[in-house]
Amino acid sequence: MSIAKTALIGEGVTIREGVIIEDNVIIGDGSYIDYGVVIRENVTLGKNSFVGAQSILGEFLFDFHSDNTNKNHPLIIGDNALLRSGTVIYGDCVIGDNFSCGHKVTIRECTNIGNNVSVGTLGDIQGRCELGNYTRLHSNVFIGEHSKIGNFVWIFPHVVFTNDPTPPSETLKGIVVDDFACICARSLVMPGVHIGKDALIGACANVTRDIEAEMVAIGNPARVVKNVREVKDENGQTHYPWRYYFDRGMPWQGIGYENWIKKDM
Amino acid sequence: MSIAKTALIGEGVTIREGVIIEDNVIIGDGSYIDYGVVIRENVTLGKNSFVGAQSILGEFLFDFHSDNTNKNHPLIIGDNALLRSGTVIYGDCVIGDNFSCGHKVTIRECTNIGNNVSVGTLGDIQGRCELGNYTRLHSNVFIGEHSKIGNFVWIFPHVVFTNDPTPPSETLKGIVVDDFACICARSLVMPGVHIGKDALIGACANVTRDIEAEMVAIGNPARVVKNVREVKDENGQTHYPWRYYFDRGMPWQGIGYENWIKKDM
């Protein structure tokens, strides 16, 4: 264990064996730092957070390698973070409150993440991305650089977001996903595509063009087949836009989306 | 290195630097615990096992995070386990003898695994799953919660098992795979699908419906194209049901499936 003298460790923080905490680190009250975690310089971690074993926070950017010195690339993580073991988060990121992630996640530099977001095991966010509030990425999602993902977006296992229309090239075009969209397992989204609000992308789709709000797209290449309101669940009930039919973990839990949005306005 | 006084370490066990062994751990004779391994409370590991560097056994379930204390979630692993580096296995799992896995595997809670099973590098078993005996998962397979996989099943790289028919929802429907089925690389199986005995799912398939025993299914969406007995190898020879044509590592190695099954009956 090695804790820099300049580190500010809050009250009631637990630090297990083998942890490294470098200069100018701030750890909020009540947090738990598990075995073998490395927290590099200039990391701020909120209260009541958990950092799983062998995670690395404030990972080096490329400029470290010019002279083996860490430049000033702060990482800020909000309160109540739950980072499972093996997570790597780079410097120059800002992550809101109540963030959680699975094991072996990698989040690269210059990524801004809102509140109440989760990223599944093996998630790979390549940097220079934006994720809104309450957005959920399941296991092994790959998000290419320059992606902009809204609020309340669901992205299921093994989805890939690309960014180069003519690889290899210098012309990267990020993907834009609007609020409440849902992208099912193993889909791939082509560079520069815009996925509209409440849209539903089926499993194994290859999304080569913009998808308008509330549309369902499936296949390779993906084509629009219906409105999400026409999708029925196994009991023949409407299930989309999902925000009217699902509330676990959402701010409208127990009161319904319509009541919540009214209250909020 | 830190070994709890209540841990029972068998004879001839090797423990390398940086290992953490917590309370109520039992390690069988002749096992090898490599650098930086974390074995949390209530883990039982069989004889002659190998735990690769930086693996974590008995990983915390979600209830740890209510008050930062590990509840009673035992993990039991049989004899002759070969867990390569970076493996994470949660509490409340039972794994049989001769289990082996690649690097950076994650196996979540309430998963029961038979004997002679292997899981490839980056495998991600989401929990509440059943795997029979002699089942083999290759690299980077994702198994959603509530999957039931039989005996002698092969699952090849980057296969995904989903479980939510109308995501996001509260209605999870696991997948059932019968004995001797073979699911080729990059296929995805939709929620609730049942794959029959000896069935063969081609590479890159999207399996949206049940597949009957001995059927070959390919494409997106997958459709049945023939019986497995019609598939020929490059020499024009029949190769399926594979149990009659392949024996490496199988209990019928050297004697043939037919003789083995007779002997067994």
Add this chain to the structure above:
Amino acid sequence: MSIAKTALIGEGVTIREGVIIEDNVIIGDGSYIDYGVVIRENVTLGKNSFVGAQSILGEFLFDFHSDNTNKNHPLIIGDNALLRSGTVIYGDCVIGDNFSCGHKVTIRECTNIGNNVSVGTLGDIQGRCELGNYTRLHSNVFIGEHSKIGNFVWIFPHVVFTNDPTPPSETLKGIVVDDFACICARSLVMPGVHIGKDALIGACANVTRDIEAEMVAIGNPARVVKNVREVKDENGQTHYPWRYYFDRGMPWQGIGYENWIKKDM
């Protein structure tokens, strides 16, 4: 920290806490070995290299497990390597100069890699493979055993190279990729396929047959749709063969491919 007496550590090498360096290791001048790295026996690492936290070099081959002793399987890595955290590289590999890799990469035994190669985060190279010079693998690429990949090849995220035509079997057939080919995200290549020079495989393709030089193939199963010279970028300009239109990081950077190849001849 534990450094074997027989290890030869060059001048100006930085070794952080928790590092293990075993017998017969050679580390070149100016290298940086980050927290918790394990360098097993018989590893040679070139000058000015960086080994990210918790990486494992010289990982055990299967024969370790017969008697828990490491046999003689040297690993040789050239100068200026940049191995990000969590990388695992087995013994019996030879890797050239200027190699770089992302996080949590796994490279198994008997793999030979040229100079100026990169492998992205979560890359999984299964062993007994050849990679030429200046070849680039993006995130989460799976390369099955016995693959032969040429020079200046690009392989994008989540590409899978298989090797067993009738799984499970004993007949492994590796894939061959010629120089300058480009394989886009999420494609899968079937066993024994040969991809020609300058060929372009579209995203989400399932390549079941050989693809001739300069051909573009898309779809599942992939079919040839045009010559790469017919592909236009968003400005209506020709972009392939890419070596005439892209130079970042290439030996012809700033002078153009044609001038470089003339100079070289």
